[in-house]
Amino acid sequence: MIFKVNGLKTLFLLAIIFLALNVKAQIPSTCFEIESILVDACGSPEGENEMVRFVVGNTPLNVANMNVSWANSSNPWLNTCKNTTTANAVSALNATVQGCGLLLEPTNGILPAGARVLLVTSTAIDVNANSFANLADTMYVIFQCAGNTAGHFANWSTSPGMRTLSISFSSPSGCSDVVTYDRTLLVNQNGTIGGASAIRDGALANFDWQGNVTYDNFACQAPFVPANISITPLSPTTICPGDNVQLTVSASSSLQNLLWTGGNGSFSSTINNSTTYTSSLNDTTDFYIYVEGSAACGTITDSILITINPPATATQNASICQGQTYTLPGGSQVNTQGTYIDTLIGGAALGCDSIITTNLAVNNFTTGSTSISICQGDSILLGGAFQTTAGNYIDTLVGGSSVGCDSIITTTLSINPTKFTTQSFTECPGFSITVGGNVYASTGIYTDVLTTSLGCDSIIETNLTIIATSQVNIVQNNVTICRDELLTGFVINAVGGANLVWSSGETGVDSIIVFTEGIYTVTSNDNGCTSEDQIGIIRDECLVPTIFVPNTFTPNNDNNNDVFMIKGSEFDFFEATIFNRWGEQLFSWKEIDEGWDGTYQGSIVPTGTYFYLIDVTFIGGKREFIKGSVTLLR
Structure with missing residues (x-):
């Protein structure tokens, strides 16, 4: 969509548009209605950047009378604040608005009748977190006083949970609204449910004035409705000269003075939402159709590309084998090499004429040679029989050439022998070797049949000897003592192994006494092979539920x-x-x-x-x- 705003307007025209739009704007019959919650806001902490949008009814409201019960009940309502901090935030946000929108703080806390209002959950809002660039309306913004940093709502979770937001004003009497959403139905930026935290940012719960909820996600954008206009084709937009295209337009805000333009043809209506464009014979190249209308920001425009299919020309190359015939696009059959031209009435895309030039080649029989190898003991079909010995073999392949003609192929066959390998290992306990997916860890002779790089058998014989040694083991299990418990001496005993060395420094002994918590390790060196074991003495808080x-x-x-x-x-x-x-x-x-x-x-x-x-x-x-x-x- 192409979107533009005409910058030159008189104050008189702005006033007329503003009044016209305000006449059309809907105002609830209740004192106010909640319309949208930015549940999963961008920015950190999230609790300072969430927002609620509501619209005031026919009676002004005073924010001093306002009370909010957040969906996350652990967050209290801290009342609204208006100060230098909020003024600076509003100024910074207005500087990011690229359209004609404007944010205002209410004078003396009074929200006018019919006002569109954004409630921000903290005066400490990050003005760069959620975009106001496409704001095309005047909205009032109020801020909850700083203090709550945790989220005021419940972001998406698989755990079921309906969440309720309640807002009320003590005056006029009975002025309140309550909305409820299901956190498990919040959608991400891809329009689906769930996903990583980053793509869930921007989740919205939107409400009509009857409290019915829908879910959407516009990523890191504040919860307002930007003005836009969009053309939708009701018929194909790729046409021949003289064909029709049916179009309609939709917009998110009321439009005035709708106008369709473009092309050399004509429109069934230039001012209605739906129109039919009849192309001219002079529409020989692609062009755009435009629609524009007056909205709060001025003139907004969209366009759609109309693709013209002129009488088409094409050249194709074809080939046949000697003795065959070829059917041309026009239906004629030929069997000699040459160039042929066919004109097809309405034969191009969408019924346009097409002229096709066919370059026909006649191919003769082909000959070729190839080399193939097989494994010893295998066979392959060559020369009309299964062959197991090396040599040259001749085959005639019907339609076997690259162009579908017969080909005579001479094949040179070679035989790849089976490979035999022997390997030996003498290792300590704990050693293992993997051969062809099999793991060997004990003394023995093992035979595996693998595949060589040529696809033939590779037979590997593995001679494995595991040295006989004694493994060292600590008798006791890990020990946990409470934080206030006195460690008066703990005996650690080891069995097995030889030439023992302890991490605490002792050597040649099979037990030690320790007085502090920690990890203690004993290492054995028996017949050139090492083994070790360890025990942990750990302190804990020993908390009481x-x-x-x-x-x-x-x-x-x-x-x-x-x-x-x-x-x-x-x-x-x-x-x-x-x-x-x-x-x-x-x-x-x-x-x-x-x-x-x-x-x-x-x-x-x-x-x-x-x-x-x-x-x-x-x-x-x-x-x-x-x-x-x-x-x-x-």
Whole structure:
């Protein structure tokens, strides 16, 4: 697509376009609607570069009344900040805009009715991480105060998980919106699911005003909708002079004053979205058809290449064998060498005429010679029989030449003998040798049949002698002692081997006493062969698994004890479930850093006593079921 913006316009024209577009712009009947979440943002830390796009309804909103419950509930809402840092960030982002778009911070925190708004998760945004180059609209940008660096949402994972974002304004009353997406359906930059972390950057969850979610990925671009226009052909664009091409145009924003141009032919309509172009006989070379329309940034344009197939000329070379006939493109049959010309009406691509020149050659019989070798004991079909001895053999191949004619071939046959090899080894225990895929490690005589570079048998006899020696081994296994345990002397015993040497310096002894942790090695040299063994004496923290369950929490959105969370360490498995007094399950979770926020199916539950069941398996295999109650106070 070709995209351009006309730079010369009067202020009057800009005002007319701006008003026209604002008249057409859709404003929700609710106080606001969430439209898009940049779930997997580019930039690091990611939690400072995520964004949410929403549109304000018919009533202005004050950001001082705003509250957000992030999909990642461990991140609190830090309120919005407007200061020198945010002003510098907005200025830097506007400097990257290549279209006519503009980012504004709201005056006195007021978001006007109908405003398109980007909520950035931190004033510490990396202005180079997510592109605003194609912005073609005026948008308001607000920043959450700095402090959260972890992600506010849940990136793609194979683990099932619906994630919910909730935004509300305390005024006007009932002003809130909640959207939910499935993290397992987030798409990567290739339009598929999953993949490496780098190609998952840019994952979007988009919502219509009914809360229905779709998924997309525009790589490292902020979550706005750039203006564009695109021509789609409804019929082939490669034509003959005089043929028709059906075209239609689509755009992501409302267009004014649509106009089709190009070529020497005519359009069924020059101003409608769909048109049929009838080419002229003067359209003898390839050309472009253009469409343009007025949008917020001015005039945007796209083009499509129309390829013309003129009356085609072609030359082909053909050959036949002596005595054969050849059928020309026009249907005539000939059997003599020469040049023939055929005109085919409508014979070219898409029905255009074509003129074909055929250069016909008549080939005689051919002769040739070749050399072939086989292995001793094999045979090959030559001269009408299977041959096993060296010599010259003659064959006549019907249609065997490179041009399909008969050929007489003389073959010189040679015989490759079988190869015999003997090898001997005298080695220490532990030695092994691989011959033709077989591994030998013990005394013996072994025979393997391999293949030579000529494809014949290669017989290898291997004489292997393993020297008889005694291997040294440490009796004890590795030892682990706790960090506060005193090592008063540990005896290490070795058996077997000869001429022992310890890594601690002792020689000629089969046991040592050590007083510090470490890796101790003993080496044996018996009959010229060495062997070794080692033992590790290791200190560990010897941590004790713990779990703590609070008995009260207060989910009143004061950022203090708002979530019922279980604390502990050394878990292999964890699952907690909440029930009301009638045994109805309200909530469950399997991540230790998650918890219950005092809601059931999105609704707040009343103050009271609720019951929990915790299923936990500690490191080491111990499993416990913990039951109890928790008091919810508001």
